């Protein structure tokens with residue numbers, strides 16, 4: 001079985017995916033974490049993301065690591081996904097304001113989207129995949145699809161609790177990212193839409209579960 005959970009930034013995708021995956025006893029895959037890891041790789045290597053050759057250069061960097069036996073790999077742990085490069089856990093570097101500010105520029109590069117999609121499509125179901133285009137593009141065959149949303153203010157209030165930043169600037173940054181990510185974020189036509197501002201996290205997880213086969 002494949003289940004997809006897509007939605008806007010900070011709508012609760014990972015938290016809901018983790019809860020549902022735990023209830024179903026299957027892994028969840030955070031596609032966003034792979035985009036974040038590739039962005040980290042680009043920044044570490046001083047790649048500029050807004051040039052015409054950026055996508056090709058980034059893809060060459062990632063496949064070069066692969067060929068040298070040091071690939072970036074998603075570890076789809078149910079309690080929270082990680083990304084490792086060889087023996088190094090990169091996860092703690094991926095949810096920073098620096099990566100937040102750059103990741104949309106990387107995520108529009110077709111070569112990077114192909115690389116992320118190939119990583120995910122190479123995995124064996126059952127699993128739950130979360131991101132932006134999991135139900136629309138990457139796993140159109142998924143049995144059940146969900147699209148999570150909430151107002152920018154609700155989402156900003158949640159991020160502030162996690163990152164201790166100023167509410168107004170977090171809300172402005174989220175709106176900017178919504179605009180930049182809009183192209184790849186259109187919900188799948190057959191997705192169930194859920195407003196995560198309308199209940200607690202356990203209630204939203206229960207709502208998703210109510211749409212899944214017992």
Ligand SMILES: Nc1ncnc2c1ncn2[C@@H]1O[C@H](COP(=O)(O)OP(=O)(O)O)[C@@H](O)[C@H]1O
Pocket residue numbers: 007008009010011012013014015016158159162196197198199200201204
């Ligand atoms: N009703 C809710 N639904 C989903 N997430 C919620 C809810 N209430 C609070 N949260 C919190 O919102 C934060 C952002 O969720 P997260 O899963 O990181 O979002 P995303 O993966 O979409 O960026 C988390 O700390 C999560 O626990």
Ligand SMILES: Nc1ccn([C@H]2C[C@H](O)[C@@H](COP(=O)(O)OP(=O)(O)O)O2)c(=O)n1
Pocket residue numbers: 008009010011013031032033035036103104107108130131132133134177181184
């Ligand atoms: N399937 C996906 C997943 C994420 N992205 C992009 C869009 C987001 O700005 C970044 C990071 O996504 P992630 O889900 O980790 O982060 P947010 O929940 O948006 O804070 O990657 C994408 O384009 N396609």
